Amino acid sequence: MIVCCKQVLDPEAPPATFKVDPATNKVVPPQGVPPVISPFDEQAVEAALRVKDAKGGKITVIGLGTGLLRDVVKKPISMGADDLILLEDPAFADGDGWSTAYALAMAIKKIGKFDLIFCGRQAADWDSGQVGSAIAEILGLPAVTVARKVEVLDGKARVERVAADGFDVIEVGLPALITVSNELGAARYPTIKGIMGAKRKEPIVWKPADIGVDPAQVGVAGRRTKLAKLFQPVREAKCELVTADTPEEAAVKLALKLREVKAL
Amino acid sequence: MPKGVLVFAEVTEGKISSIAAELLGCGRGLAAEMGGDLSAVLVGSNVASLAPSAIAAGADRVFVVDDPLLVDYATDSYVSVLEKVVKQASPGVVLLGQTSIGRDLAPRLAFRLGTAATMDCVALAIDPATKRLMPTKPVYGGNARAIFTYETDPQVATVRAKVMSPMAPDASRKGEVVNVAAGLDPAAIRTKVVQKVKEELKGIKLEEAAVVISGGRGMGGPEGFKDLDELAKVLHGAVGASRPACDSAWIPDTQQVGLTGKVVTPDLYIAVAISGSSQHMAGCSGAKVIVAVNKDPEANIFKEARYGIVGDWKKVLPAFTAKVKELLAQ
Numbered sequence: 196m197i198v199c200c201k202q203v204l205d206p207e208a209p210p211a212t213f214k215v216d217p218a219t220n221k222v223v224p225p226q227g228v229p230p231v232i233s234p235f236d237e238q239a240v241e242a243a244l245r246v247k248d249a250k251g252g253k254i255t256v257i258g259l260g261t262g263l264l265r266d267v268v269k270k271p272i273s274m275g276a277d278d279l280i281l282l283e284d285p286a287f288a289d290g291d292g293w294s295t296a297y298a299l300a301m302a303i304k305k306i307g308k309f310d311l312i313f314c315g316r317q318a319a320d321w322d323s324g325q326v327g328s329a330i331a332e333i334l335g336l337p338a339v340t341v342a343r344k345v346e347v348l349d350g351k352a353r354v355e356r357v358a359a360d361g362f363d364v365i366e367v368g369l370p371a372l373i374t375v376s377n378e379l380g381a382a383r384y385p386t387i388k389g390i391m392g393a394k395r396k397e398p399i400v401w402k403p404a405d406i407g408v409d410p411a412q413v414g415v416a417g418r419r420t421k422l423a424k425l426f427q428p429v430r431e432a433k434c435e436l437v438t439a440d441t442p443e444e445a446a447v448k449l450a451l452k453l454r455e456v457k458a459l
Numbered sequence: 460m461p462k463g464v465l466v467f468a469e470v471t472e473g474k475i476s477s478i479a480a481e482l483l484g485c486g487r488g489l490a491a492e493m494g495g496d497l498s499a500v501l502v503g504s505n506v507a508s509l510a511p512s513a514i515a516a517g518a519d520r521v522f523v524v525d526d527p528l529l530v531d532y533a534t535d536s537y538v539s540v541l542e543k544v545v546k547q548a549s550p551g552v553v554l555l556g557q558t559s560i561g562r563d564l565a566p567r568l569a570f571r572l573g574t575a576a577t578m579d580c581v582a583l584a585i586d587p588a589t590k591r592l593m594p595t596k597p598v599y600g601g602n603a604r605a606i607f608t609y610e611t612d613p614q615v616a617t618v619r620a621k622v623m624s625p626m627a628p629d630a631s632r633k634g635e636v637v638n639v640a641a642g643l644d645p646a647a648i649r650t651k652v653v654q655k656v657k658e659e660l661k662g663i664k665l666e667e668a669a670v671v672i673s674g675g676r677g678m679g680g681p682e683g684f685k686d687l688d689e690l691a692k693v694l695h696g697a698v699g700a701s702r703p704a705c706d707s708a709w710i711p712d713t714q715q716v717g718l719t720g721k722v723v724t725p726d727l728y729i730a731v732a733i734s735g736s737s738q739h740m741a742g743c744s745g746a747k748v749i750v751a752v753n754k755d756p757e758a759n760i761f762k763e764a765r766y767g768i769v770g771d772w773k774k775v776l777p778a779f780t781a782k783v784k785e786l787l788a789q
Contacts, residue, residue, distance in 0.1 A: 206600050210737055210759050213602040222599065292566060293575050321598050321605075322718065323578050325566035332570040337649035338534060340563045343712070353653075358559050359721075360713060361658035367650045377702060377719060378712045419575035423593060424606040434751070434761045442770035446778035449750070449768055454786050458727050458748045459694075 196243045196254045197306060198276065198313045199299055199326065200236040202267050205229065206319040213427070220425040222320075232270050234382075235315025239375040240271040241382040242345045243313045250347050252310070253277045257302055258398075259295060261288045265398070273385030273393040280306070281398045286410035292325030294417030299326065300333035301406040311352060312372040316341050327374035337371045343378035460590070461612055462495030465550035467541065468513050468521075469560055470503050475512050478556030480625035482618055483517035485583060486554055487626065489592070492585040493551055498522060500544045502537060504530035507638070514634035517626045521634060522548065526641035531652040532560050538567050540641050545572060547639065550613050552592050554583075557617040569615040576615035577607050579718075581622045592616065600718060601737030601744075620666070621724045621745055658713050663697045665714060670696030671725045671743070673716055676703035677732025677754065677772065684710050686772075687731060690780045693787065699723065701739045717742035731772045735760025752776070 205228050212225035224230075232240075243254045254276040258268045263283055272279055280302060287298050303312065312331075317324030324340075331338035343362055344355040350369055355362045357376050385393070403410045410416060437452060439445040453459045464486040468479035483499060490497040499518035501509055503525065510521040524540045541564070545553060553568070555561040557579045569576035581604070582595035592614040598605045665671060672687045672694070687698045699716040700709070716723055718741040728746035732753060733739060740763055743749065751764035752772045761767050768775050 204599070206738070207736075210602055213599065215603055222603070291575060293570065316719070317578075319600060322596075322600065324562060325569075325576060325578065328563070328566035329570050332567055338563075338567070339650060340534075341559070355656075356559075357712070358655070361656045363652050364654035364656065365650050366653050371649075377706060381706065419611045420577060420607045420609050422605055423608050425598070425603055427603050430762060434764045434767050436761070436767050436769060438769075442768070442774035443778035445768045445770060446775045447782045449766060449775075450779055450782035450786060452766060453727070453748075453750065453783075456748070458750075459783060459786060 196246065196252055196311045196313065197303055197309050198236070198240050198243050198254060198256045198271065199330070200240065200256050200258050200268065200271055201233045201318045202230050202258060202260055202263050203233045203318055203320045205231045206234065215425050215427050217426065220422055230264060230267055232267060233315055233319045235317060235319070235375060235377065237270070237382040238377060238379045239313040239315045240274055240276060242342065242373070242375045242379055243311070244275050244383065246311065246345060246347050247275070255280060255306060257282065257299060259287050259298060261285055268398065269393040269396065270385060272396050273389035274383055275389055279396065279398040281400045282406070283400050284402045286403050286416070287414045289415040290413060291418040291420045292323050292329050293419045294413050296326045296329030297333060297417060298406065298408060298413040300330045301408050302401060303330065303334065305406050310347070310369045312336070312370070314372070314374045316374045316376045324374070327372055331372040337367050338373070339365050339367055339371065340374040341376045342373050343376055345373055461549050461551035462493045462590070463498060463548065463550040464490040464493070464495060464552045464554065465498045465500060465545065465548050466518070467553070467555040467561070467564070468499040468501050469556055469558060470501065470506050470509060475509055475516065476556065477625070478558060478618070478620050479513070480516045481621070481623040482554045482556060483513065484625040485618065485623035487517045489552060489583060489585055493590050495551060496520065498548050498550065500524065500541065502529055502540055510636045511630070512628070514632050515628040515630050519634050520637060522637045522639050524639045524641050526643060528643045528645060528648070529641060533648050533650050533652070534563055534567055535648045535650065536643055537564050538571055539643060539647070540639070541568050542571050543642070544639055545613060553613045553615045555615070555617045557619045561617045565615055565617045572613065574611035574613055574615060575609060576617065578617045580616050580618050583616060583618065597741055599737070601741040620722045658711050660698070660711060660714060663695065665697045665699050665716070665721050665723055668697035668723070669725050670694040670727045670729070671699050671716070671723050671746070672696055672729045672731065673699035673701060673733060673743070674704055674710070674731050675701040675733030678704060678709060681709040683772070686776050686780070690729070690776065690783070693780060693784050696725070701733045701736070730760050730764065731776065733760055734758050735763050
């Protein structure tokens with residue numbers, strides 16, 4: 196099994212710390228808030244670990260980008276994944292869904308044999324949700340996106356896909372690609388043994404030449420969409436706080452206020 | 460340069476979905492600015508009869524792909540028939556809804572066509588100079604917005620529900636209907652839907668409710684949602700939740716409001732014990748009036764809400780519900 200994991204700015208960082216540099220169209224990383232593995236990707240690792248728990252197998256995690264902090268990107272290993280490959284080179288950075296997926300797909304081709312590829316449903320930074328579909332398209336694989344449960348039985352994956360009013364149970368032959376949603380449940384915590392193992396584990400680093408790609412096809416150079424502008428929407432901060440001696444009295448005042456403005 | 464706009468008119472419960480009407484409404488304007496026309500594509504089994512409603516909603520032309528094999532959504536079959544229609548229509552822009560289907564279909568279709576998609580857009584503009592699409596989408600969980608341009612054609616985008624306005628349906632509009640054979644090989648459909656499970660709570664649907672009362676992490680457990688139900692009953696509203704409450708299984712995942720859940724646009728949104736993360740606000744910022752109850756005066760929700768009470772919901776809510784009941788009885 197293969198799991199794609201992205202290092203992102205911590206999405207749980209307080210919104211007040213979020214800043215965009217208009218000159219570069221980039222987010223200024225907040226001071227003192229370390230990056231994390233994108234939460235949906237952690238849940239993709241969890242989905243792979245559950246299959247491993249039930250059926251055995253080996254999990255290889257692939258990360259991509261620049262400035263990948265080893266303590267961050269090794270987390271899947273400390274959770275129980277087996278190997279870590281990093282596509283770490285400036286050429287891989289700042290791609291869109293397509294150029295990022297192209298690099299990942301070529302790395303997966305180099306890895307060779309696999310039954311399942313797991314990705315998070317979308318990354319916590321660009322919220323695009325395309326990399327999984329693009330990898331599947333490049334590798335000619337069937338994909339099931341936005342999964343809440345994944346089981347492997349008799350050479351097939353049985354996947355519960357989140358739908359607007361519940362979920363669909365989908366069967367797909369292997370190999371296949373699956374993207375994982377938060378409904379899967381929380382990712383497990385690393386174990387002490389896992390953390391010790393991750394310390395000793397050195398990631399394999401691949402450059403564009405190692406996976407046989409031209410740097411012009413990946414990262415920012417390979418984009419099919421260009422970022423024209425990144426900005427923070429202006430908020431109208433005008434909350435009217437209803438106060439009273441007791442919370443119960445405040446509640447009554449709020450109800451009256453809402454009635455007065457015809458919101459009730 | 461291709462100029463037309465093609466809208467994937469998703470069908471739900473035997474009707475053109477509301478998002479399809481919104482896309483057609485927005486697509487008309489885009490097509491006019493690009494100097495092209497507006498087409499819709501209907502895909503499914505027994506969907507041909509819906510073509511007139513797509514025309515009434517603004518389409519100049521409707522491509523119909525009607526085949527029993529298309530009864531359930533499958534990525535392989537839908538991508539295959541849409542690829543065919545796009546090649547026949549050669550539009551400059553292809554629009555889909557940011558729905559369960561659109562999320563899956565749009566990127567795969569775009570990559571099959573050698574182009575790219577922009578997902579979950581909240582604004583679509585045509586650059587007057589280049590006549591090309593410039594989509595705006597929220598990024599970083601709603602903390603920022605990004606505007607993109609495309610290097611390739613067609614320019615594929617999915618649009619968030621309820622941000623575009625549909626046209627008033629006009630049954631007198633005339634349009635062309637083009638039937639396209641699906642030409643599917645059943646063996647090429649590699650995923651199979653073996654079961655569909657409905658999990659939605661009974662009562663008013665979240666997306667249709669005029670009042671939504673949502674609970675968050677601060678509810679502390681599933682019990683508190685009974686109090687929200689009580690208020691919802693009084694207001695004929697629906698109960699929603701933020702992601703942490705769903706992740707804790709206090710309420711079914713189908714009730715999640717936010718970036719990865721549902722987008723609601725009620726007249727009144729009451730956020731109880733919700734911190735107001737950007738990812739949650741992405742699902743409710745279109746509400747006319749947002750009311751917040753939270754213990755933490757620093758909670759982000761107070762930056763987003765119109766009215767608020769800083770206090771413990773356990774004390775505020777029963778008194779509020781009682782007073783609302785009294786007021787509505789008058």
